Structure formats: C-alpha cells, structure tokens
Amino acid sequence: xxxxxxxxxxxxxRTTVQDLAFVLAIEQSEINRVYIGQWNKEDLTVWDSSxxxxxxxxxxxxxxxxxxxxxxxxxIHSKGFGYGKLSLCLVTDWIFRHTESHRLWxxxxxxxxxxxxxxxxxxxxLEGTLxxxxxxxxxxxxxxxxxxxxxxxxxxxxxx
Numbered sequence: 001x002x003x004x005x006x007x008x009x010x011x012x013x014r015t016t017v018q019d020l021a022f023v024l025a026i027e028q029s030e031i032n033r034v035y036i037g038q039w040n041k042e043d044l045t046v047w048d049s050s051x052x053x054x055x056x057x058x059x060x061x062x063x064x065x066x067x068x069x070x071x072x073x074x075x076i077h078s079k080g081f082g083y084g085k086l087s088l089c090l091v092t093d094w095i096f097r098h099t100e101s102h103r104l105w106x107x108x109x110x111x112x113x114x115x116x117x118x119x120x121x122x123x124x125x126l127e128g129t130l131x132x133x134x135x136x137x138x139x140x141x142x143x144x145x146x147x148x149x150x151x152x153x154x155x156x157x158x159x160x
Contacts, residue, residue: 004134005090010083011047012090015056019045023056026077038145039094046076046087056076065104068093074106085118096153105147109134123156124148 005012015023022045033145055076061069063146071091095101108115110129120126121148124146132140146158 005044005094007086007090009049010054010086010090011049012044012057012087013047015045019053019056022053023075026055026075029077030055030076031079033073044091046083047056048078048083050083052078054081054083055087057087059091059095062099062101064101067100069099069104071099071104071106082116085121088118088122092148092153093157096150102149102150104153105145107143107145110142110144116146119146121146125152 004014043058044059045053045076046057046104048054055074055078057074058071058072060072074084074087074091076087081122092104095104105127106119106124107130108119125148127145127147130145133143134141
C-alpha cells in the first residue's frame with residue numbers, strides 16, 4: 001500500500017532506503033533520543049512544503065484483524081513549526097477515512113509533556129500507564145498509553 005498524505009504545509013510519503021540515513025540521524029539526535037526507543041524499519045517520511053525532510057512516522061497494524069493501528073513512532077526534527085501536530089492529524093485522518101480501523105493508539109514517555117499535549121489536542125485519550133517499563137541507564141521510565149477510537153475521531157472532527 002503506497003501512502004502519500006499531504007496538506008499545504010507537509011507531504012507524508014513512504015520511507016525509502018534513501019531516507020534511512022536521515023531517519024537514523026534524527027532519531028539519534030540529542031533532542032529526540034531521550035523520547036524514543038530503537039528504530040526498526042518502515043513507514044512514512046515527513047517533508048515540508050519546500051521539499052525538506054523534517055521527520056518520519058512508523059505505523060503498524062494496518063492489516064490487523066482487530067482493526068487496531070499503532071503509531072509506533074513519530075519523530076519530527078524541525079521543532080516549533082507545528083509539524084508534529086499536523087503530521088499526527090494527517091495520519092489520523094487518513095487512517096480513519098481510508099481504512100476500517102476502529103482504534104488508533106500510541107505510547108508516550110511520561111516525561112514527554114510536549115508530545116502528550118499534542119496527542120490530547122488531536123483527540124487522543126490517556127488509557128493508562130506502563131510503570132517503570134523502560135530501563136534507561138540506572139533508572140526506569142514509564143510509558144503512557146493513549147488512543148482514539150473511530151467514533152471519538154468523528155466527534156472530534158465535528159467540533160473543529
């Protein structure tokens with residue numbers, strides 16, 4: 001399935017081999033590595049309207065029999081331009097309009113307040129917390145699980 005999603009400001013397209021160096025570089029950059037785990041291949045590269053790569057998104061479960069899709073990773077290198085929120089909104093819209101998915105979920109590290117705010121502003125709800133599930137050096141971090149259901153997405157869209 002080729003996935004190309006766009007707005008006036010961004011284009012999201014399938015990540016290619018040529019994008020891998022970019023993906024690894026922004027994932028390992030100091031501003032991103034404290035929020036994300038290891039990279040494992042796939043899915044969308046985010047480009048701004050001038051044609052510059054600004055991030056990437058990994059989506060899993062598009063063919064899940066339980067109709068549950070996961071945003072495994074969303075990493076935006078160019079901070080402060082609203083690309084993270086716009087990318088999330090574009091992907092969420094595409095998933096609920098072009099698939100039969102019932103549930104879209106993601107996790108966010110408990111100290112990543114900026115991302116959690118973005119997810120909440122896009123209609124995601126906190127489901128729970130996986131406490132001390134990631135070992136970072138000598139301490140542990142927790143993950144919040146957040147999701148949005150199809151009917152919640154439709155209600156959220158009507159309010160906008």
